[in-house]
Amino acid sequence: MVKEDVVDLAVKNVDNHLVLVLTANDQGVPHLAAADAITKTGAGQIAVTQWFCPTTAENAVSGKAVSVVVWDPASDRGHQMIGRVAAIEELAMLDGYQPEANSKPPLPQVERRLRVDVEQVLTFHKAPHSDVEE
Numbered sequence: 001m002v003k004e005d006v007v008d009l010a011v012k013n014v015d016n017h018l019v020l021v022l023t024a025n026d027q028g029v030p031h032l033a034a035a036d037a038i039t040k041t042g043a044g045q046i047a048v049t050q051w052f053c054p055t056t057a058e059n060a061v062s063g064k065a066v067s068v069v070v071w072d073p074a075s076d077r078g079h080q081m082i083g084r085v086a087a088i089e090e091l092a093m094l095d096g097y098q099p100e101a102n103s104k105p106p107l108p109q110v111e112r113r114l115r116v117d118v119e120q121v122l123t124f125h126k127a128p129h130s131d132v133e134e
Contacts, residue, residue, distance in 0.1 A: 006079070006121045007040055007044065007046065007081065007118055007121060008040060009079070010046075010070050010078075010079035010081055010121060011038050011039060011040050011046055011070065014038055014070055016072060016074065017070050017071055017072045017078065018034065018069070018070075018071045018072075018073060018078075019034065019035040019036065019037075019038050019048065019068070019069070019070055020032060020033070020034055020035070020068070020069040020071070021033045021034075021035055021048055021050075021052075021056060021066065021067075021068050021114065022066065022067040022068075022069070023055075023056055023059035023060055023064070023066055024059060024064075024065070025055075025058070025059050031055045031056060031059055033050065033052055033053060033055075033056040034050075035048045035049065035050035035052075036049070036050055037049040037050070038068070038070060041115060044117060044118050044119075045086060045115060045116065045117050045118065046068065046081060046083075046115070046116050046118055047113050047114065047115045047116070048068055048113070048114045048116070049091065049111065049112070049113045049114075050111070050112065050114075051109075051110070051111050051112075052110075052112050052114070056114075057088060057110070057112060060085050060088045060112075060114050061085060062085050062086065062087060062088075063084055063085060064084065064085050065082070065083075065084060066082075066083060066084065066085050066114070066116055067080055067081070067082050068080070068081045068083075068116060069081075069124050070124075071124055071126075073126075076125050076126050076127055077123075077124075077125065078123075078124035078125065079121055079122065079123065079124055080121070080122045080123075080124040080131075081116065081118045081120070081121050082118070082119055082120040082121075082122070083116045083117045083118040083119045083120070084116065084117050084119065085114065085115070085116060085117075086115040086116060086117045087114075087115045088112055088113070088114050088115070089112060089113045089115070090110050090111070090112055091110075091111045091112060091113055092110070092111040093109060093110050093111070094109045094110075120133055121133065
């Protein structure tokens with residue numbers, strides 16, 4: 001069971017922090033995505049909201065392992081939350097209202113909320129570290 005105060009600390013005051021989401025497909029090929037918003041949604045659960053690319057959405061299947069990093073580059077302090085996908089929810093969808101965008105490569109068209117049941121929280125630093133569980 002993960003300590004709730006550590007999860008609270010990890011998602012608190014993330015305005016200038018980098019939020020990264022790591023998923024993998026069935027062959028184990030990793031995929032990294034950046035996100036803007038992270039919140040605590042319940043006991044041991046977080047939610048990351050973003051216009052995730054299709055690969056992240058395809059990999060984020062309920063029950064699959066996922067890693068979410070919240071890191072402040074200025075202080076080189078952060079947390080890695082490891083857990084399982086609880087759900088991925090569609091929040092908003094674009095419908096091609098911008099005709100000039102049709103000539104460009106497709107952009108993510110669905111805003112999604114990825115809910116994660118956190119099983120472990122590790123310290124995260126760019127500097128040498130030893131993956132100590134908090």
